[in-house]
Amino acid sequence: MENVLRPVTVLGGSLAITLIAGWAADLLLRRADTRHPETPLWGLLRRCRLPFQVVLCTSLLRGSYRQAGTLPDHSFAVGRILTLILIASVAWLAVRIATAAVDSVYARYAAAAAAEDEARVRRVRTQVTLIHRVVTAVVIVVALAAMLLTFPPMRAFGASMLASAGVLGIVAGIAAQAALGNLFAGLQIAFGDTVRIGDTVVVDKEWGKVEEITLTFLTVRTWDERRITMPVSYFTSKPYENWSRGGAEMTGTVFLHLDHSAPVPLLRDHLEQLLPDIPEWDGRAWALVVTDTTPYSIQVRATATAKDADDVWTLRCAIRERLLSWLAAHHPSALPRVAATEAVPRPGP
Template sequence: MNSALRLLTVLGGSILLTVAAGWAVDLLLRRADARHPETPLWNLLRRCRRALQIVLLAALLKGAYPQTAWRPLRENEAAVGRVLSLALIGAGAWLIVGMASALVESGYARYATGTRDPARVRRVRTQVTLIMRVVTAVVAMVAAAAMLLTFPSFRALGTSLLASAGIIGIVAGVAAQSTLGNLFAGFQIAFGDMVRIGDTVVVAGEWGVVEDITLTFLAVRTWDERRITMPVSYFTTRPFENWSRGGVQMTGTVFLHCDHSAPVDLMRDKVHEILHHCREWDGRGWDVAVTETTPSTIVVRAIVTAKDADDLWTVRCAVREQLIAWLAEKHPDALPRLVLASAPEAGGAPLDGKTRHPR
């Protein structure tokens, strides 16, 4: 009965201390967040409350459970201690990742608020994303190794593994050559500013926006909501179009095939009117000119500008649709036509090529 009472006291006391410590830390973080609203760090750190409580509970139980003198615990002391150690290591890794994530996200948020250049913000966002994934992977590997070392059999195995580490490293390097190449390519993309999250790119003939970048692959969201997943090494070994590099402003063209009698001056005025009523046009520039002629048509090119690729697509579609509708309504003869009428006789020769003599 005495040992059972000790067990309840240890469990209850540990749980109460854990809850009280978590409540106190959360209160301090809320007050710090209220005093410093310019930084989201304190509010982000509140997400680490659960991990902190698990760490505290596991540490308290690991230090206090031998004092309970409860027979089942004494008989399984090694197993109980190992379980608490595993919980402590896992929760500690969770806490470290959460704190690192809060620090990185807070720094990125402050940088994004104080920077007006969208390209720099996307660059920092890409770097922050990859850095956090590297930190998470490293912490997870260290935690997994620490958990394995709690088992005596793995400790003995570690000595023999270290002796053959050179051979294993060579074999692993050859086997994981593609994976390691993608890993280093991910770092090259992140810190070489080749492509960033949010950039508009054209890869493998597909137009889309970079949605996610990991250490091994890159996801591009196309205009029709498809996702193209490509290894990051693709972007370091092959050419691709990055429409967002050097600024997101873009210039596009609209081509129309018209009849030779098309009123180009009136079309120029109509394009100007369409652009002034189009919200996506940024006002930087426009032009209308005849760029090509064929025996049956002329090619009229309209140049328009927009602040980014999405708006440019909208402006081009609006100009194309409204200009064709205006021509069809006001100047139908300006649209291309198929001439089906018979050609007049040349020099008195009939259409069938036979000579006809007057009677």
């Protein structure tokens, strides 16, 4: 009877201690969050309750299962399983704590600087995202290595491989050259501030916004909702356009090819009148000039400013549409014409 009661008592006591400790920790974090609402860390740390309880319960069982006589015929297997669970749960808890810390830093910074510098907020968001992924990757790798080292054959295998570590290092370096290049390129992007999440970019003649940056690839969401995925090393080795660098304001350009008789001064006056009715125009500047001429037409360039890339696209479309509609309605002769004559019939029978 004692052989049954002792394991049950140890298991029940461990579960009770775990539940009480989890409840107490959650209560303390809730009170700290109430007293310090300006710091979201305490509320975010409440997400660590479940992994904390798993770590605590596994630690208690791991330290007492032999004395409790739990499955004495399989004590080695029980100890191995508890050790693996403990390593995995510690890694889980470490990832949750890192996530809470990163989210807390970003939330506080975003709340303080959102109204002042949106570009800096997006830069910090990119950096903390990549830092979180690096920490998560390191914790997972260390946890997997620790779990493998609990098996004696793996320890012997690791010792035997150390003798040829130099050759293996060279082979692995050559094989992982692209992956390592993307890894360091991702860190360079994060801390070099070359491109950030939310930036408007033009890559391979495709216009879109940076939606996601990982350690190995970057995703651009195009205007027609396609996703372009490319290695992050592209942004450190090839030129691309970043419309969000140095401020989001932009100047939109519209080119019209018109007849030589086009009333340019009247067209300029009409542009000045229609711009206040276009909500995307930010009121900073505008212009309309003749930039080129050919034997058949002239090239007129209209420019206007907008607060960001999304508005400048809509502004360009509105200007182009309204100027052409006004010319077609009031000065149709100003639109380009193609001179043509009837075909001469071929002489002959």
